Amino acid sequence: MINVSVIGATGYVGAELLRLLSAHPGVQINKAVSKSFAGKKLHDIYANFLPERELELQESGGKFGADDFVFLCLPHGQSLVAAPPLLKKGHKVIDLSGDFRYDNTDIYEKWYGISHSAKKENREAVYGLPEFFGAEVKKANFTSNPGCYTTTSILALAPLLKEGLICEKGIVIDAKSGVTGAGRKEKLAFSYCETAGNFKAYSVPLHRHTSEIEEQLSKLSRKDVCLLFTPHLLPVKRGILATVYADLMEGVTPETVTAAYEKYYADAPFTHVLPHGKLPELKYVVGSNNCMIGFEVSPRTGKIIVVSCTDNLIKGAAGQAVQNFNLMNGFDETLGLPRTAWYL
Amino acid sequence: MINVSVIGATGYVGAELLRLLSAHPGVQINKAVSKSFAGKKLHDIYANFLPERELELQESGGKFGADDFVFLCLPHGQSLVAAPPLLKKGHKVIDLSGDFRYDNTDIYEKWYGISHSAKKENREAVYGLPEFFGAEVKKANFTSNPGCYTTTSILALAPLLKEGLICEKGIVIDAKSGVTGAGRKEKLAFSYCETAGNFKAYSVPLHRHTSEIEEQLSKLSRKDVCLLFTPHLLPVKRGILATVYADLMEGVTPETVTAAYEKYYADAPFTHVLPHGKLPELKYVVGSNNCMIGFEVSPRTGKIIVVSCTDNLIKGAAGQAVQNFNLMNGFDETLGLPRTAWYL
Amino acid sequence: MINVSVIGATGYVGAELLRLLSAHPGVQINKAVSKSFAGKKLHDIYANFLPERELELQESGGKFGADDFVFLCLPHGQSLVAAPPLLKKGHKVIDLSGDFRYDNTDIYEKWYGISHSAKKENREAVYGLPEFFGAEVKKANFTSNPGCYTTTSILALAPLLKEGLICEKGIVIDAKSGVTGAGRKEKLAFSYCETAGNFKAYSVPLHRHTSEIEEQLSKLSRKDVCLLFTPHLLPVKRGILATVYADLMEGVTPETVTAAYEKYYADAPFTHVLPHGKLPELKYVVGSNNCMIGFEVSPRTGKIIVVSCTDNLIKGAAGQAVQNFNLMNGFDETLGLPRTAWYL
Amino acid sequence: MINVSVIGATGYVGAELLRLLSAHPGVQINKAVSKSFAGKKLHDIYANFLPERELELQESGGKFGADDFVFLCLPHGQSLVAAPPLLKKGHKVIDLSGDFRYDNTDIYEKWYGISHSAKKENREAVYGLPEFFGAEVKKANFTSNPGCYTTTSILALAPLLKEGLICEKGIVIDAKSGVTGAGRKEKLAFSYCETAGNFKAYSVPLHRHTSEIEEQLSKLSRKDVCLLFTPHLLPVKRGILATVYADLMEGVTPETVTAAYEKYYADAPFTHVLPHGKLPELKYVVGSNNCMIGFEVSPRTGKIIVVSCTDNLIKGAAGQAVQNFNLMNGFDETLGLPRTAWYL
DSSP states (O other): OEEEEEESTTSHHHHHHHHHHHTOTTEEEEEEEOTTTTTSBHHHHOTTOOTTTTOBEESOOTTOOTTOEEEEOOOTTHHHHHHHHHHHTTOOEEEOSSTTOOSSHHHHHHHHOOOOOOHHHHHHOEEOOHHHHHHHHHHOSEEEOOOHHHHHHHHHHHHHHHTTOBOSEEEEEEEEEOGGGGOSOOOGGGBHHHHTTOOEEOSOSOOTHHHHHHHHHHHHHTSOOEEEEEEEEOSSSSOEEEEEEEEBOTTOOHHHHHHHHHHHHTTOSSEEEOOTTOOOOGGGTTTSSOEEEEEEEETTTTEEEEEEEEOTTIIIIIHHHHHHHHHHTTOOTTTTOOOSOOOO | OEEEEEESTTSHHHHHHHHHHHTOTTEEEEEEEOTTTTTSBHHHHOTTOOTTTTOBEESOOTTOOTTOEEEEOOOTTHHHHHHHHHHHTTOOEEEOSSTTOOSSHHHHHHHHOOOOOOHHHHHHOEEOOHHHHHHHHHHOSEEEOOOHHHHHHHHHHHHHHHTTOBOSEEEEEEEEEOGGGGOSOOOGGGBHHHHTTOOEEOSOSOOTHHHHHHHHHHHHHTSOOEEEEEEEEOSSSSOEEEEEEEEBOTTOOHHHHHHHHHHHHTTOSSEEEOOTTOOOOGGGTTTSSOEEEEEEEETTTTEEEEEEEEOTTIIIIIHHHHHHHHHHTTOOTTTTOOOSOOOO | OEEEEEESTTSHHHHHHHHHHHTOTTEEEEEEEOTTTTTSBHHHHOTTOOTTTTOBEESOOTTOOTTOEEEEOOOTTHHHHHHHHHHHTTOOEEEOSSTTOOSSHHHHHHHHOOOOOOHHHHHHOEEOOHHHHHHHHHHOSEEEOOOHHHHHHHHHHHHHHHTTOBOSEEEEEEEEEOGGGGOSOOOGGGBHHHHTTOOEEOSOSOOTHHHHHHHHHHHHHTSOOEEEEEEEEOSSSSOEEEEEEEEBOTTOOHHHHHHHHHHHHTTOSSEEEOOTTOOOOGGGTTTSSOEEEEEEEETTTTEEEEEEEEOTTIIIIIHHHHHHHHHHTTOOTTTTOOOSOOOO | OEEEEEESTTSHHHHHHHHHHHTOTTEEEEEEEOTTTTTSBHHHHOTTOOTTTTOBEESOOTTOOTTOEEEEOOOTTHHHHHHHHHHHTTOOEEEOSSTTOOSSHHHHHHHHOOOOOOHHHHHHOEEOOHHHHHHHHHHOSEEEOOOHHHHHHHHHHHHHHHTTOBOSEEEEEEEEEOGGGGOSOOOGGGBHHHHTTOOEEOSOSOOTHHHHHHHHHHHHHTSOOEEEEEEEEOSSSSOEEEEEEEEBOTTOOHHHHHHHHHHHHTTOSSEEEOOTTOOOOGGGTTTSSOEEEEEEEETTTTEEEEEEEEOTTIIIIIHHHHHHHHHHTTOOTTTTOOOSOOOO
């Protein structure tokens, strides 16, 4: 039984993490920290929590147990401040913000507009995408959880780039995300009346996740990947679907593509590739920690179309964090994680 | 051609009113006043307005034309201040707030918690429910537009109470409204993620519209009506459906009920009663200025179930205001108003 | 480890049951029977099932293990035929249809229009509402799972009627359900375009669940309960919210009401009563096996308003079946069941 | 006053057309033909029609007036049969199917899998995209109304291709449509429970509209356009948003792009180009006959991103048909058409 504490417990990612942890057989929730709601019970903010009704929200983590495993669900910039002292005290930490996701902190500083004040800790951080860095995560004390769009996009593209099946230039990722991706915000743009029945692109053409996708794909493929990433806001609560377009190298067949995916994901418990021509839908993954990938080829245009789906709050955030937690603690990678999507 | 000005132009009711007025053949929009967005173009706030792109939002109405017809789409309390000087200058005014809806200002003060500072003007105000007060509206200079729940509920109940077909005690109105009923608000409770897929009751058991419904029904039926009104928040943008329960007087048949409705609504261009046993749905009215009413009887329990539907932004607010405007200006009652709901 | 088979595996209730069972630590899924899709893999119909990809859908249950626990997720009428031979062979059975829910089969025959051909088995069937019949369920070989509206309504009303706090006459249940309640149907009325943004009442005034609610409440309270039940179709996938209106007996205070609920539900792991004045919302229960109840009183009208919420597919169907399964097999009542709603 | 008849009156496009025509000041609706519902009133199928309650649905159009203007809202293939006799009798006709949209009937036959049996009439048909063929439409007796995806895509791309601002190779159109685009169908895939909260790509990589877009763009630009078009199903009722990716020619600036759009659309009453960097959303156009276009450039990748939005039932079908009707009858192009989107 591992004692865990969650800092930033009342954002949507924090609450989802608590929901998953509350059903995890190897976890004892110790502290839940929420600046905004300190002093209240978790149940006052999220009335869905019933057996955990009495969990009190605390202002700071001063009273962590010495051996607490700590999850940071803080806004970008705040983890830079919160992580170093925790690591110093010997806590194992998973950070869900963007603060420690970059090997090259210059890229972070440029795209986030924040000076990186914890470069030493940044060097210790392992990029927590278990499909490619699972071995490192197992040995890590500090894991940086990837972004939601990033996870969905990298899992679609990395095998194709690593195997040289697509051109590294000209890639377009047209991604669509549910509204929880924006977090728990009192903003008119995310109000029901402005969002329901609507659809829009946003942060065009320079959404931050572009840089995270490019850095990881370049590292994994040893190529210089520069791509166009366009996110859209779907009128659904959960889920990301990315439609990825790339130029196929000559002679590449669907069989080659399937084989490339199988090479990397055959043993991945949560990343599933559909047979050629069958494409995943949001409802195949929402509610689970799965990433589901399908593809089609267009001989007329020489392009491959890859569709990749995740639940942005689970495989895109809290679930992947639990997956990394399992690896860091010697648990089975799937322990306590939902393997079957809700569908309904 | 009547010059009109709208004060409170950027709330949802104000914007809907501008949308209707922009298609009204007898109207020239003169000024649109919005404290929050003064200096911007209407198109900056509501990008759906295209031919009216250049309409500028103004801070105050100082530059009204002398003969402007003025619509007040202000929050409760603010019309108490805004209406008197306009009436004094001779403007015809329709107020869409709750401020002038009560014959008895004590009731207003009790349920709204606001001291009524314009009792003289309140006496001049005609209650703008054309189905019952159309003749008065035609002669009025100042009309108070009824509430959305109120319109939907009164149109369902007034004929039955006036004709003595139901008991005035024990009436229950279980009403469900779309989210635009809450207005244009940066509130977490009305955010997409908190509202989509959800449903809840609110303001139980003392929603303000209870008092407006009771005062009007008591006046119309000359009985002392005291009822229970329970609003709920539907995950849709527009529309109110009220399910009304009342005890039928002995011997009342469906034919009597239909006849009572026909007596009052045979000539009403926007209030339509379905044959006994057929009940309206939101999509039959949303997008139009119609109120649609159906009923069923339950001999086992002695009750009648009446279902009444409106679009809360149209017949429940902006559309009814235009209907009153038409009456006050000698236009055909239906001029410029949508008579066919969108359905899709 | 109990071997279980599910007959009627590809309706929404069957699929939800398989989803819950696939995460249940005491269950081995043996057979999934689906007439419509025999020969296909479960994954072909519900692509969300991943680790269970290979589960084959079978035409009949001929190859059940001798000790299989069988769930029947069949349409009304078909369980009358399917249950008797299974019981005869010694299988423990839970039926999720309406076929065995009535003590008095005359009521069933009248409201369902089906002749009851299994009256002997009907006498053996225990009504599977654990909050009131848990002791009987523990000893049962054959359990009839209550209806979704019924569960939600009875849990709201039974304590108040049993304790004599409300009048048994004049009760109104205004219930609203998500669309999964209608099952997996190729019907225009349940298509996206006809349902999204819409809301309507249906089966007024004689929905079948009226009779089930009345029989159970009459039995539990030893009174002759005759009430009005009005279901509505909500544009959400899951969840039932029932707003219940009843006349409070004189002198009944909120404290008395709370005490009555506590008397019956203090130890119920899934039925939770909120403090007086706090009302539950759909998102507090959807995704979990919980029923959440809140109430408010209206001194002006002498009525109590009770709001009761469940997830119609879980506590209203598949989850309650698993709860009964747990009781029938000596497991902890909560084993494998979701206790925390999704909220998002 | 023009007498009009609508054949195929009870599909979603037919019903939307009747809704628009019922508010058109120059139109008298004569006959509404519906095979499926002949003998019923329009109100029985679409209860939103109120003043037109009594319009009877007829089995065939045998009783058309000699001078009736006829709209064909039939499935693909059926217009091939229906149009020729109507044209022969001298009716002016607008066909909303795909049957007469191609200059080259070989393309039609290949992509629709239907033998083209009305090639003579096909030669007479004018492609009804008023922004580019308005002059021809004015003189036409027979107009073929463009597809919804097609309209949205061509309006985004034609000016850029005609002016040589983008490369004609490598264009990707990632389009997202509301569910009404699938028509009024009793299909599980379009049921509420399967569609709400979901999102998916479909008809990848060979949706029929690809060929229509390519033929028109090739004709307009005198280049050989071969592109990739990927449609997705949005969980909304109405609206298409197309995100278009193309390689910008060297030296092309945002100003050049804006100027190209202005060159073709400055006088178009329904096609509106936003200033560089501002992108349209569905709610800016849904409910209106507008097409709204915005763009952004990505110097990093050399691409332009164009976002184009329409209401698929209005500018993408019934509204554009009325626009063509206006041109064919000498009315103002905008007569009777909604110019301001609903927004809410």
